[in-house]
Amino acid sequence: xxxxxxxxxxxxxxxxxxxxxxxxxxxxxxxxxxxxxxxxxxxxxxxxxxxxxxxxxxxxxxxxxxxxxxxxxxxxxxxxxxxxxxxxxxxxxxxxxxxxxxxxxxxxxxxxxxxx
Amino acid sequence: xxxxxxxxxxxxxxxxxxxxxxxxxxxxxxxxxxxxxxxxxxxxxxxxxxxxxxxxxxxxxxxxxxxxxxxxxxxxxxxxxxxxxxxxxxxxxxxxxxxxxxxxxxxxxx
Numbered sequence: 001x002x003x004x005x006x007x008x009x010x011x012x013x014x015x016x017x018x019x020x021x022x023x024x025x026x027x028x029x030x031x032x033x034x035x036x037x038x039x040x041x042x043x044x045x046x047x048x049x050x051x052x053x054x055x056x057x058x059x060x061x062x063x064x065x066x067x068x069x070x071x072x073x074x075x076x077x078x079x080x081x082x083x084x085x086x087x088x089x090x091x092x093x094x095x096x097x098x099x100x101x102x103x104x105x106x107x108x109x110x111x112x113x114x115x116x
Numbered sequence: 117x118x119x120x121x122x123x124x125x126x127x128x129x130x131x132x133x134x135x136x137x138x139x140x141x142x143x144x145x146x147x148x149x150x151x152x153x154x155x156x157x158x159x160x161x162x163x164x165x166x167x168x169x170x171x172x173x174x175x176x177x178x179x180x181x182x183x184x185x186x187x188x189x190x191x192x193x194x195x196x197x198x199x200x201x202x203x204x205x206x207x208x209x210x211x212x213x214x215x216x217x218x219x220x221x222x223x224x225x226x
Contacts, residue, residue, distance in 0.1 A: 044219050045154075045162065045207070045220070059214055101215065102150050102151075102152050103215065
């Protein structure tokens with residue numbers, strides 16, 4: 001069974017940085033495309049970024065391009081999202097997801113709150 | 117910019133059948149869009165019901181089915197139950213490497 005556990009969320013000031021992690025198990029992580037999806041409180045799901053199985057290809061939503069970096073460590077079965085220059089509108093639950101080409105397995109999410 | 121469209125809300129009677137749709141503001145949805153449908157109850161993470169148009173995720177009852185109808189993806193729920201009342205999201209592959217979610221449909225069972 002696919003198991004994805006996010007961590008690293010919390011409260012951060014505008015302009016600050018945060019690194020999210022996602023520990024994966026129950027499937028062959030190194031063969032899987034992975035995504036980050038976010039959801040602001042009371043709002044819908046928004047696709048953020050995707051990385052292919054070997055980490056060489058990444059792609060981002062325009063809203064985070066240049067500020068967020070997705071990466072992975074296949075030896076550790078872990079996905080990351082480095083978030084810099086955070087803004088209030090980045091406040092959301094962030095979900096680690098697996099899927100090729102679209103997300104279709106979900107973690108429980110981690111909350112990122114950007115506020116002064 | 118092409119937007120993924122869903123009905124904002126829908127209502128179905130208990131035991132009834134409802135079809136939710138997922139389209140594009142410009143163009144048609146096809147199997148190459150790999151439409152996927154997820155269900156989300158308040159306070160919970162999403163759960164994918166259908167992926168790649170019509171494949172059910174493990175443990176999903178067969179009263180949930182996916183298809184392409186005309187130029188849209190469709191999620192059909194037959195024999196609607198009270199605990200089907202929640203939000204449903206579709207996601208599509210946009211062909212440029214990105215994915216895009218629809219705004220979600222809030223389903224009411226009454």
